[in-house]
Amino acid sequence: MPLSPPVDREDIHTRRIECRGYRRADGLWDIEGHITDVKAYAFDNADRGRIDPGVPLHDMWLRLTVDDAFQIRAVEAVTDASPYSVCGAITSNFQRLVGLTIGPGFTRRVKERLGGAEGCTHLVDLVGPVATTAFQTLNPILAREGRNAPLTSGSPARRPRIIDSCHAYASDGEIVRARWPEYYTGSGSKEGPAG
Numbered sequence: 336m337p338l339s340p341p342v343d344r345e346d347i348h349t350r351r352i353e354c355r356g357y358r359r360a361d362g363l364w365d366i367e368g369h370i371t372d373v374k375a376y377a378f379d380n381a382d383r384g385r386i387d388p389g390v391p392l393h394d395m396w397l398r399l400t401v402d403d404a405f406q407i408r409a410v411e412a413v414t415d416a417s418p419y420s421v422c423g424a425i426t427s428n429f430q431r432l433v434g435l436t437i438g439p440g441f442t443r444r445v446k447e448r449l450g451g452a453e454g455c456t457h458l459v460d461l462v463g464p465v466a467t468t469a470f471q472t473l474n475p476i477l478a479r480e481g482r483n484a485p486l487t488s489g490s491p492a493r494r495p496r497i498i499d500s501c502h503a504y505a506s507d508g509e510i511v512r513a514r515w516p517e518y519y520t521g522s523g524s525k526e527g528p529a530g
Contacts, residue, residue, distance in 0.1 A: 346375040354464050356472025359400075363408060364473055368397045368465040370457055382420045391416045397429070397461045401469055403477060405437040412458055425455050437466045438496060494518050 350372050357365040372393040380386050394416035400409035410432045414423035431448040435441065442463065449459050497504050498511055498518055505511065507521030516524075 348375070349373050352461065352464050354468035356468050358472075358476065362402075364401050364403075364469065366399045366401060366465050366469045366472060368461045368468070370395050370461045372457075380418055382418065392418055393457050395455070395458055395461065397458055397465055399432065399437075399462075399465055399469065401437065401473070403473065403482065405469060405473070407432050407435050407437070409433065412455075414455070414458075422455060425453075426458070428453055429458065432462075437469050441466060 350370070352368065352370050354366065354368045357367070359365055370393060371391045373389050373391050374386070375388050377385060377387050380392075386392060394414075396411075396413040396415070398409075398411040399407050401407055410429045412426035412429040414426055417423060428449060432445065435444055435448075445459065445462050448454075449462075495515060495518070498515065499506050502508075503510055506518060507524075512519040512521060512524075
């Protein structure tokens with residue numbers, strides 16, 4: 336169901352984020368994100384001159400190359416358009432993500448390495464959707480191939496990380512009860528309120 340009809344309004348700004356996941360021939364995975372910001376009106380910019388409607392103010396790319404365990408093996412960041420000519424100079428700092436593992440605490444670790452003047456707000460914002468795309472890319476393939484997908488695999492000794500990550504995967508919800516009954520905490524469980 337779409338949003339309700341809006342009141343009369345004027346188009347001002349459009350941000351687009353597109354992310355794609357790829358399986359590489361060498362066994363690694365490329366997860367790419369592209370972010371653009373465009374205005375619906377023309378304006379003057381000190382570094383670029385006049386920027387016409389629909390011409391990107393921001394046009395940036397990020398590629399994370401990860402392994403099956405979601406460890407970042409390589410990073411590429413590119414700034415094709417920005418409001419200031421100095422913006423693209425910071426992209427080399429994104430190499431600081433190499434070695435990190437996408438999982439719990441990832442966002443905090445990214446901000447520790449690339450927060451404030453150490454990074455680019457827009458590229459750092461893109462890291463989150465790229466990380467989510469990594470899970471959407473790898474988990475179904477690894478599960479289909481019978482390999483452990485770090486987010487959804489679990490055993491009595493190891494609780495799947497996806498549990499309690501959102502409403503659908505609440506530990507007291509029906510999805511967890513059906514898929515991982517040993518971790519179900521709802522009514523009727525050993526640990527649940529009625530248990």
